[in-house]
Amino acid sequence: IGADGITMDSGAGAVGFSQSSGSGNQVNIILSTSQAWTNNSNAGLFLNDLGSLNLGGNTLTFTGSGSGQFNITGDISGSGGSIIKNGTMNLTITNNTSSGGITLNNGTLTLGSNTALGATAGTFTITGGTIAIGATTRTTPNGNAQKWDGDFSVSGNGQTWFTGPG
Numbered sequence: 001i002g003a004d005g006i007t008m009d010s011g012a013g014a015v016g017f018s019q020s021s022g023s024g025n026q027v028n029i030i031l032s033t034s035q036a037w038t039n040n041s042n043a044g045l046f047l048n049d050l051g052s053l054n055l056g057g058n059t060l061t062f063t064g065s066g067s068g069q070f071n072i073t074g075d076i077s078g079s080g081g082s083i084i085k086n087g088t089m090n091l092t093i094t095n096n097t098s099s100g101g102i103t104l105n106n107g108t109l110t111l112g113s114n115t116a117l118g119a120t121a122g123t124f125t126i127t128g129g130t131i132a133i134g135a136t137t138r139t140t141p142n143g144n145a146q147k148w149d150g151d152f153s154v155s156g157n158g159q160t161w162f163t164g165p166g
Helices: none
Strands: 006-008 014-016 026-032 035-039 046-047 053-055 060-062 068-078 082-085 090-097 102-104 109-113 124-126 130-134 146-147 153-155
Touching: 006 153, 035 046, 082 090
Parallel strands: 006 035, 014 046, 026 053, 035 060, 046 068, 053 068, 060 082, 068 090, 082 102, 090 109, 102 124, 109 130, 124 146, 130 153
Antiparallel strands: none
């Protein structure tokens, strides 16, 4: 993926990167520069069963004006790599060991697991938007530093979000 990133415009169908059942083949994406992935459609970009998404020391910005989503259930890694969530669409993160932190500026960030916020070194900055914890109580055990710089909401079907090692 080049420096221009990925853009899905209105009317685009879903895009998926996944491993075939039992094939052993994995999709490994390594960012060589900071980039934006944009979803202006009503469809989703899915990185399921991904071998890895290595941010390196780069910033990956997820943005878009559509009602579509980004769903990353594979491993996200990268020393110093960070994630920025802009736009109205939903971003779901599951397995994250990157250390550069996550910034939620707008839209919904769904914590798909207890490790969604990344390594201990990464700060979780919130300037707006919604944190969705899903149908399961979440404990973010890494004790990520948090910086709350704006109004936000937490949704979770009556579930609880514990932000420390519990």
